[in-house]
Amino acid sequence: MTDTGRPHPADEGGEVSAADRAVEQVFREERGRLLASLVGRFGDLDLAEEVASEAVEAALRHWPVDGVPARPGAWLLTTARRKAVDRLRRDQTYATRLAVLQAEADRAAPAPPADTTRDLPDERLQLFFTCAHPALAEDARGALVLRCLAGLTTPEVARAYLMPTATMAQRIVRAKKKIREARVPFRVPGPDELPRRLPGVLQVLYSIFTEGYAASAGPRLQRLDLAEEAIRLTRLLHRLLPTEREVTGLLALMLLVHARRAARTGPDGALVLLADQDRSRWDRPMIEEGLALVPRALAPGPPGPYGVQAAIAALHDEATDPADTDWPQIVALYDVLLAIAPSPVVALNRAVAVALRDGPAAGLALLDALADEPRLRGHHPYAAARAELLHLLGRRAEAVVAYRAALALAGTAPERAHLRRRLDAALAAGDAPCS
Template sequence: MCPRPSRSELVRCFGDLDLAEEVTSEAMEAALRHWPADGVPARPGAWLLTTARRRAVDRLRRDQAYAARLAVLRADAERAEPAPAADATGELPDERLQLFFTCAHPALAAEDRTALTLRCLAGLTTPEVARAFLVPTPTMAQRIVRAKKKIRDARIPFRVPGPDELPERLPGVLQVVYSVFTEGYAASSGPRLQRLDLAQEAIRLARILRRLLPAERETAGLLALLLLVHARREARTGPDGEQVLLEDQDRARWDRAMIEEGRALVVEALTGGPAGPYGVQAAVAALHDEAADVRSTDWPQIVALYDVLLSLAPSPVVALNRAVAVAMRDGPEAGLALLDALEGEPRLRAYHPYPAARGDLLSLLGRRGEAAARYREALRLAGTDPEREALRRKLARVESAAGPGGGGPAAGGS
C-alpha cells in the first residue's frame, strides 16, 4: 500500500491547506505511475514529500500571488527541519501539536476549526470527522470547505501561537485529541473494531499536553480518560477480532498499570476547582475500571456524574449514556423512557449505539419483536464488521425467542 506524505508537514511548509492537499494527491498519483516500473524507493515517505514539494514549487512559480513564499519553500525543500525539543520556555515540543494549536484560531467557529484540524492535520477522513460530530458527511464536507474559505479570505496566518495564547486555544486542541482517540477506540468503519495506532497517538499527544500545561487540570482529565478507557483494549476483542461487550470482558486482561495511572490523574483533575468535562468522564471510566463486574458497578455514582456532565457539556450522547446508567440503576423501564425521549434527536439518527441500546432494554422487558426492529436499525447503521456481527447475534437471539410469528412481545420477562 502506498504511504502518504505527512500532510501536517506539508501544511507547515506551505502555509496553505488546499495547496498541501492538492500536491499530496499529485505525489500519490506520481508514485502509482513510477513505482511499479522503477521500484519502490528506499525511503518512500521522503520520496513522496520531496515530490509534493516540487509540485508545490511548480505551482508557486505559476502563481504570482504565492511568489513571496517561494524562497522560503525552496530553502525548506533542501533540509528537513527536526521538531523542536521540549524545553522550559513553554514552546510546543511536537510538530503535530504546533499545527493543532495553529488551527485552533479564535477567528474560526469552534466546531469548524476542530473539524478542519481533524480532517487536514489529524488524518481522519471526512466521514470519520462527520461521525465525531454526529452530522451527515455532506454537512461536514461543507463545514470544512467553509473553514478553509474563511482562512483564505481572512488571510489567517499559519503561525504557531505564543505561550500566552495556548490556554485560550487548549479546549479546541483537547477536542481534537479526544476525537482522534475516539476513532481509535471505536473505528467508524472497516474490518476492525479498534485502530490502536490512532489511540496510542492520541495518548502520546495527551501526555505532551499534560507536561506542557500542568496547571490546566483538563489536560490531566483528558489523559486520565484516555488511559482508563484504553486499559481495556486487550479484552474488547476476541481471538478472531470479534467484539466483546463490557459485561463479557475478562477484566484480568485489563491493563492495571494504566488504570492506576489514570486513577491518580482523576484525583488531580477533580481537585482544586470546578470539574471539567474530561475530568468528569474520566471519573466515570474509573468507576467502571474499579468494579469487579457490571452488576457491582457503582451505577448511582455514575448517574450522578452524568448529571454533572450534562450541565457542563450537554450532548445527545451524554444523555444516551446517562439513560443506560439509569437503566442499570433503576431498571430497563426507567432507562427506556429516557431513550424514548431522545427519539427525535437528529444527531442520533445515524448513531447506531442509540437503537442498539433501545434494543437491549426492549429485550430485557420481553418486547422482543420491538427489540428485533431496533437491532435491525442498528445493524444498518453500524460501521465495522465486529459491531455488525455482535448485533447479528443479538438479533438472532431475540428472533429465536420471539417464535415463528416473528412477532409480538413475549409474555413475561426475558
C-alpha cells in the first residue's frame, strides 16, 4: 500500500489481478467522495485517510475471494465508517467526541443504505474548500488538494513542489494540524463568503495545472499526470458549481491549452514553439469542448481573469495557421486582463502579443519598460522573449547576453536545449562576441 492507501499495481514480481485493478480504479474515482464523507462524519482528516487506507486493504483481501461488489464505492465507504467507529471506541481520547458525533447523527436524517449510488456533491465541495482554506499557506493548500482530492502520494506531491519527501510530509502534517487546531470549518462557504474564497480554490487548481503544462524543473517540459489531475479536479468542481463563470473559464482554459500537449514537444522531447507546432496533432475534441465553454465563461457580467485567458487560448486554437492568428483581438483581451488582474507576467505576455501585431521594436519597448520588475528577474521567459526580439532586430550582441541570462534561469532540460540552440544561432550570425 502507498501512504495514501492507494494499492500498488502489483506485488513484487507479481502480476496485477482483476481485483487489484478494480480497487485501484474505484479508489481513484471515489477517493474524494470517500474522504469527504468520512471527514464530514468524523471531522478528522487524518482519521479519514487512515480508515480509507484500511478499507482499501480490506478490499484487496476480500474482493479476490468474494468478487467485486456491485457498488464498490459504497462498500469502501461502509467499511471505512465501521473501522473509524471501532478505532474511536478503542481510543479513550476520542470517547467524548464519538458520543457527540453519535448524538448529532441521531438528530440527523436516517443515513441511506450502504448500497446507495447517491452522489455527495456538497461533501466533496466542502473538502475542496477545507483543503484550500486561506488559513493555510499557499503551497500547503495545493499539497492538500493533490494529496486528498487527487490521491497523489506524499512523494508524488513532493516531486510536484520540487522538495524532499520528508519536507513535504512535515508540511502536510502541519497543514492538517492547522486545520484541526484552528477549527477550520468543513463546509461550503455561504453566498456572502463564496466570492472571496473561490478564487483561492481556483488558484490552487491553476497552479497544479501550470506545473503540469510547463514544469519548473526536470528532464521533461510537461508533466502530463499533474495537468490531467488538475483538469479532472476542475471538472469535478465545475459539476459542483456549474453556474460559477470563473470555474467554467478555468476549465475552458485548461482544456484549450492541454489540447496542444502532443505538439509541444518533438519525438525526442525537444521543445516546439507554438508557431512551429504541427496543428494536426492538436486534440480537436478537447478544443471543441473548451470552445463550447468560453461563451458561458464570458456571459454577461464583469469578466473574470480565467474567462479572459480562455478566450485568448481559444483564438490561438481557432487559428489553422500561425499567420491566421488574430493578434489585434489577443492584444485587446490582454488589455482587459491587465485591467482586471494586473501582473508582470500578464504584461510580459501582452508585450509579446504586441510584438507579433506591431513588430519586434514595439514589443521590445514594452519589455524594456518591465526591466526593473523584481518578479521578472528570475523568470526565464522574460529574458528569452527579449533575446528573440533583439535577435529579430539584428542586435545580436545584446541578444546573446539575454539568451545567456535565460539559459541560466531555465529549469527544464528541453527549455535549456532550445535556448542553447538559439544562443548558438546568435553567435553564428557573426555580430556577437564569442566569449
